[in-house]
Amino acid sequence: xxxxxxxxxxxxxxxxxxxxxxxxxxxxxxxxxxxxxxxxxxxxxxxxxxxxxxxxxxxxxxxxxxxxxxxxxxxxxxxxxxxxxxxxxxxxxxxxxxxxxxxxxxxxxxxxxxxxxxxxxxxxxxxxxxxxxxxxxxxxxxxxxxxxxxxxxxxxxxxxxxxxxxxxxxxxxxxxxxxxxxxxxxxxxxxxxxxxxxxxxxxxxxxxxxxxxxxxxxxxxxxxxxxxxxxxxxxxxxxxxxxxxxxxxxxxxxxxxxxxxxxxxxxxxxxxxxxxxxxxxxxxxxxxxxxxxxxxxxxxxxxxxxxxxxxxxxxxxxxxxxxxxxxxxxxxxxxxxxxxxxxxxxxxxxxxxxxxxxxxxxxxxxxxxxxxxxxxxxxxxxxxxxxxxxxxxxxxxxxxxxxxxxxxxxxxxxxxxxxxxxxxxxxxxxxxxxxxxxxxxxxxxxxxxxxxxxxxxxxxxxxxxxxxxxxxxxxxxxxxxxxxxxxxxxxxxxxxxxxxxxxxxxxxxxxxxxxxxxxxxxxxxxxxxxxxxxxxxxxxxxxxxxxxxxxxxxxxxxxxxxxxxxxxxxxx
Amino acid sequence: xxxxxxxxxxxxxxxxxxxxxxxxxxxxxxxxxxxxxxxxxxxxxxxxxxxxxxxxxxxxxxxxxxxxxxxxxxxxxxx
Numbered sequence: 329x330x331x332x333x334x335x336x337x338x339x340x341x342x343x344x345x346x347x348x349x350x351x352x353x354x355x356x357x358x359x360x361x362x363x364x365x366x367x368x369x370x371x372x373x374x375x376x377x378x379x380x381x382x383x384x385x386x387x388x389x390x391x392x393x394x395x396x397x398x399x400x401x402x403x404x405x406x407x408x409x410x411x412x413x414x415x416x417x418x419x420x421x422x423x424x425x426x427x428x429x430x431x432x433x434x435x436x437x438x439x440x441x442x443x444x445x446x447x448x449x450x451x452x453x454x455x456x457x458x459x460x461x462x463x464x465x466x467x468x469x470x471x472x473x474x475x476x477x478x479x480x481x482x483x484x485x486x487x488x489x490x491x492x493x494x495x496x497x498x499x500x501x502x503x504x505x506x507x508x509x510x511x512x513x514x515x516x517x518x519x520x521x522x523x524x525x526x527x528x529x530x531x532x533x534x535x536x537x538x539x540x541x542x543x544x545x546x547x548x549x550x551x552x553x554x555x556x557x558x559x560x561x562x563x564x565x566x567x568x569x570x571x572x573x574x575x576x577x578x579x580x581x582x583x584x585x586x587x588x589x590x591x592x593x594x595x596x597x598x599x600x601x602x603x604x605x606x607x608x609x610x611x612x613x614x615x616x617x618x619x620x621x622x623x624x625x626x627x628x629x630x631x632x633x634x635x636x637x638x639x640x641x642x643x644x645x646x647x648x649x650x651x652x653x654x655x656x657x658x659x660x661x662x663x664x665x666x667x668x669x670x671x672x673x674x675x676x677x678x679x680x681x682x683x684x685x686x687x688x689x690x691x692x693x694x695x696x697x698x699x700x701x702x703x704x705x706x707x708x709x710x711x712x713x714x715x716x717x718x719x720x721x722x723x724x725x726x727x728x729x730x731x732x733x734x735x736x737x738x739x740x741x742x743x744x745x746x747x748x749x750x751x752x753x754x755x756x757x758x759x760x761x762x763x764x765x766x767x768x769x770x771x772x773x774x775x776x777x778x779x780x781x782x783x784x785x786x787x788x789x790x791x792x793x794x795x796x797x798x799x800x801x802x803x804x805x806x807x808x809x810x811x812x813x814x815x816x817x818x819x820x821x822x823x824x825x826x827x828x829x830x831x832x833x834x835x836x837x838x839x840x841x842x843x844x845x846x847x848x849x850x851x852x853x854x855x856x857x858x859x860x861x862x863x864x865x866x867x868x869x870x871x872x873x874x875x876x877x878x879x880x881x882x883x884x885x886x887x888x889x890x891x892x893x894x895x896x897x898x899x900x
Numbered sequence: 901x902x903x904x905x906x907x908x909x910x911x912x913x914x915x916x917x918x919x920x921x922x923x924x925x926x927x928x929x930x931x932x933x934x935x936x937x938x939x940x941x942x943x944x945x946x947x948x949x950x951x952x953x954x955x956x957x958x959x960x961x962x963x964x965x966x967x968x969x970x971x972x973x974x975x976x977x978x979x
């Protein structure tokens with residue numbers, strides 16, 4: 329249980345015991361509480377006072393399945409508020425196996441400095457000159473780093489977009505096959521990493537320094553129950569067969585698939601980009617469905633998309649990217665969507681923000697909707713660092729400003745995801761009020777809004793939406809803290825008390841369902857406190873006017889949650 | 901009467917003659933509903949999420965017409 333502080337200003341490295349105030353925390357809970365405590369809210373997110381924090385989930389590194397989630401936190405240069413973006417791959421488990429609770433990167437490096445942060449098998453950190461790797465895209469970077477430092481490392485890194493400090497820049501990390509195709513995409517944390525002069529974090533795999541579990545037997549029993557519930561869940565089979573892309577067809581069917589910069593809620597060519605089509609294309613070309621992308625995954629929602637010759641294009645092609653580079657652009661060419669996914673990973677860009685940025689450009693008339701090749705050229709411009717490329721790389725709001733175009737679907741400057749809030753009012757609450765900005769994972773209330781998916785709320789009415797989103801957001805704050813994969817939440821069918829037993833078995837202290845909820849509230853309160861001090865007010869918990877004024881076909885509804893109701897979301 | 905059916909997600913895995921990309925044609929009684937179709941294919945109803953007929957969401961009690969395109973989706977979860 330140690331935190332390693334890395335000061336890039338004087339290249340100092342300090343190991344400290346986890347302070348009592350952060351005890352029992354990992355992932356988002358740790359990054360958010362630490363940022364609220366230690367980062368001046370009004371600081372320049374790309375300046376010396378911001379901190380970039382990497383933290384495995386509290387249960388990462390244990391034997392629990394699907395627990396290798398890695399939280400990255402900082403003040404966001406995109407939203408200007410607090411940010412936690414989490415990612416799978418292997419690094420969370422690898423770092424936890426070295427007994428490391430968090431890496432905290434501080435200060436501002438000298439101009440043009442470029443570092444690698446290496447954590448060896450003994451958990452010792454070292455800053456190494458990385459000047460030779462400057463400007464490299466992530467796939468080439470990882471190939472070179474593995475040649476120099478060995479295959480048995482996970483690598484978390486930025487591409488050219490992060491080095492350019494663009495606010496749609498992601499932090500990429502390697503998957504179970506060692507490819508840098510897993511993204512902590514949201515909030516421009518790649519730019520913060522770039523501002524610290526940090527090109528990559530190399531973490532030794534196979535460590536034997538994992539924090540002890542204080543009640544091993546209780547943990548094993550609860551972890552077994554959790555895994556069984558995932559295996560028993562019928563949705564697990566859909567995820568293995570189609571990945572998250574299984575969502576494309578049903579979300580389109582309910583009219584909530586934002587199309588052509590959210591002018592429509594259904595895409596007429598959806599069959600060409602559906603999960604069913606994707607899985608068939610992958611199978612027929614010799615790619616891989618049901619691919620294991622992350623450590624200890626028993627769901628296997630990943631895939632390897634290949635071209636007509638059977639050569640690797642990208643991994644993993646997911647729902648959000650199929651939307652942002654497909655439906656949102658009116659683009660029905662799955663091959664170009666896959667290529668765009670690869671380019672974003674390689675350049676180090678959030679596929680959601682980048683796709684929506686391109687959608688805004690197309691909506692403003694820069695290029696026609698449906699032109700996948702034009703989208704590819706725009707993304708390539710980001711890597712080239714052209715003036716227009718930098719605008720795209722700074723996300724949808726920057727593009728809207730450039731074209732003086734006000735149809736920009738962002739909340740707190742971060743683009744929404746692949747669920748239109750006019751057809752699912754619950755998502756309006758989550759998008760508007762999450763301290764993270766437009767974010768679907770912060771409180772995914774989609775199924776709750778559709779009766780045939782077990783939901784009890786009317787997707788076009790305000791009733792119950794605020795309370796439901798509140799509860800979901802509180803719950804998710806803890807899911808992101810313990811480090812359980814969003815798709816593995818089916819494991820909660822074994823009981824919330826079962827999940828709480830795992831936390832208690834690690835800490836050796838009682839942890840009840842009430843404690844779970846209290847922790848979620850504590851995290852969100854800290855995040856909102858940071859945002860308030862950074863200058864946010866209730867007016868920032870709103871949607872752009874397009875969602876209140878433009879009815880969305882086919883249901884022709886607008887968002888009906890009032891400002892007063894939005895302001896009741898966090899009533900604690 | 902003849903109708904066309906498309907099964908999404910894992911629903912079509914064990915249905916003989918169902919193509920994951922184009923579905924299949926079926927002969928059903930003239931008074932069949934969407935729910936009857938699900939039963940006829942031996943799909944447990946709890947495995948079914950939304951149903952659409954010619955692009956419109958319907959309930960299981962919805963009566964079918966000749967030539968309808970019936971799409972049946974799995975329940976969803978995730979993010």
